[in-house]
Amino acid sequence: MIIDVNTSFGRWPFQKFDVNSAQAMAKRLNSAGITKALISSMDGILYPDPSVCNAELVKTIKPTPELIPVPTINPGLANWRKAMETSGIKAIKIIPNYHNYSLIDPLLVPFMRILASKRIPLMIQMRIDDERNQYPLMKIPGVDWRAVVQFANAFHETPVVCLCVYRSEAVELVQKTRNVHVDISFIEFFQTLPTLLRSIPPDRILFGSHTPFLYTESAVMKLKSAQMKAKPYKAIACANARRLFNI
Amino acid sequence: MIIDIHAHLPAKDRGIVDKILDESRRAGISRICNLGDWPYGATQKQVVSANNHTMRFVRWRPDVFVGFCFLNPNHAKSFIFREITRCVENGNLKGIKLEVETNARSKRLDPIMEACARLNIPVLHHAWYKTVGKVLNESTPADIADLAGRHPNTKIIMAHLTAAGIRGVLDIQSYPNVYVDTSGSQPFSGIIEYAVAALGAQRILYGSDIIGRDFSCQLGRVYGANINRHDRDLILGINAKKLLRLP
Ligand SMILES: [Zn+2]
Numbered sequence: 001m002i003i004d005v006n007t008s009f010g011r012w013p014f015q016k017f018d019v020n021s022a023q024a025m026a027k028r029l030n031s032a033g034i035t036k037a038l039i040s041s042m043d044g045i046l047y048p049d050p051s052v053c054n055a056e057l058v059k060t061i062k063p064t065p066e067l068i069p070v071p072t073i074n075p076g077l078a079n080w081r082k083a084m085e086t087s088g089i090k091a092i093k094i095i096p097n098y099h100n101y102s103l104i105d106p107l108l109v110p111f112m113r114i115l116a117s118k119r120i121p122l123m124i125q126m127r128i129d130d131e132r133n134q135y136p137l138m139k140i141p142g143v144d145w146r147a148v149v150q151f152a153n154a155f156h157e158t159p160v161v162c163l164c165v166y167r168s169e170a171v172e173l174v175q176k177t178r179n180v181h182v183d184i185s186f187i188e189f190f191q192t193l194p195t196l197l198r199s200i201p202p203d204r205i206l207f208g209s210h211t212p213f214l215y216t217e218s219a220v221m222k223l224k225s226a227q228m229k230a231k232p233y234k235a236i237a238c239a240n241a242r243r244l245f246n247i
Numbered sequence: 248m249i250i251d252i253h254a255h256l257p258a259k260d261r262g263i264v265d266k267i268l269d270e271s272r273r274a275g276i277s278r279i280c281n282l283g284d285w286p287y288g289a290t291q292k293q294v295v296s297a298n299n300h301t302m303r304f305v306r307w308r309p310d311v312f313v314g315f316c317f318l319n320p321n322h323a324k325s326f327i328f329r330e331i332t333r334c335v336e337n338g339n340l341k342g343i344k345l346e347v348e349t350n351a352r353s354k355r356l357d358p359i360m361e362a363c364a365r366l367n368i369p370v371l372h373h374a375w376y377k378t379v380g381k382v383l384n385e386s387t388p389a390d391i392a393d394l395a396g397r398h399p400n401t402k403i404i405m406a407h408l409t410a411a412g413i414r415g416v417l418d419i420q421s422y423p424n425v426y427v428d429t430s431g432s433q434p435f436s437g438i439i440e441y442a443v444a445a446l447g448a449q450r451i452l453y454g455s456d457i458i459g460r461d462f463s464c465q466l467g468r469v470y471g472a473n474i475n476r477h478d479r480d481l482i483l484g485i486n487a488k489k490l491l492r493l494p
Contacts, residue, residue, distance in 0.1 A: 015435065015436065015437050016437055017437070018437075032471075129435070130435075132375070132379055132410070132432070133378065133410060134378045134379075139379065188460055189460070189461060190263070190267065190270070190460070190461055191270065192463070212436055213436065214434045215434045215470075215471030216471055217470045218434035218464040218465075218467030218468055219464075221464060221470070222461060222463045222464050225270075225273065225462070225463035
């Protein structure tokens, strides 16, 4: 069983996707061995009010219970409190670099206070793509891992899951905090997971594929080809996600 | 049959090379093409040393390793020709590797390209459309197209399909002597399908860019692409076998 903590649905100007319905998305993930996935709206990355996109996503994925919605919230917008009122939220995602605020901005203090009171984990989308390959007139640097360390330590009661981190960032983030977790979608080196496990413990690593931006099979093969014991395998594949998001 | 056209074996760490052999066997990869391991701005001595290592790898495991001769086009023509004779004509290497020392538009490449045409061996050339992080003289796919137009009788393998992107695929589309390898960046979806439609699968070669990458993740993008089985087999090995004239 694999739980994917990093999937998205919608349209993106720089790529065309062949998964254009919730059913197609669930089928794609299922055929790769993924039984449950946390999913966000990719329209909410650029559309000025992500709450509109969150609502659309919830409607779209209604027929597919294996897809669990993760609303994207921009704490810099006046309506962010309202956007958090929905019940049963498993996690909340922020995209600081696309939504143009810094993690050390005081506007995050009330936001994080509410998150802690509701015991909702936070996902930080560190980047969407490889900065080297971005459209030259739309350069969006990745979120600075140093700011994440400062932020995560300041709000240490809330679990933070950083999505699309590079290996060196993953090591720094996990070693310098107690509450940051990382997904494997952007982490790659020869023998990816055994190498990573030499630097950080398995309970801080989650399976994430970044589907449909990336080919789902790449993350699945990284996990399945790794020669490791059953316990860390299970932790990364699903147990950590189950625990963190109460799935 | 799977042939990895783009690998960098660490010259001085046999232990890691043993692990690479082990991983490749598990992944079903039968042949690995080593492109060498060299510093930027390599001296003549460093070029000789890199090529000696590659030839040693091929001598050690001729059933698995294939190798390319690394050259720095800034070196004197006499040295370059000596090295081609030593490593390809009298040695066991099957192609030339060019990196970023000289841009593909430079006339310094012309004698090398002519030698490759005469010996009927391919050149694997680095290319990337970089928004950030571009190094001096680094070639783009448009530069590769210029090179291909000047040398229509030399076969060129352009590295890094994902880094070339759609624009790069279009750059080389009308140059039938240009192939592209699947390595580069994260396994972004859609680009293999686009390249198969634009170039035909017979011009695409699987490459991992190991040791900085992982076989699993890199194979995942080929297995994950929505292409037919025949095209997949061409990409994974049949094309490379033909191009390298392997038994
Ligand atoms: Zn390379």
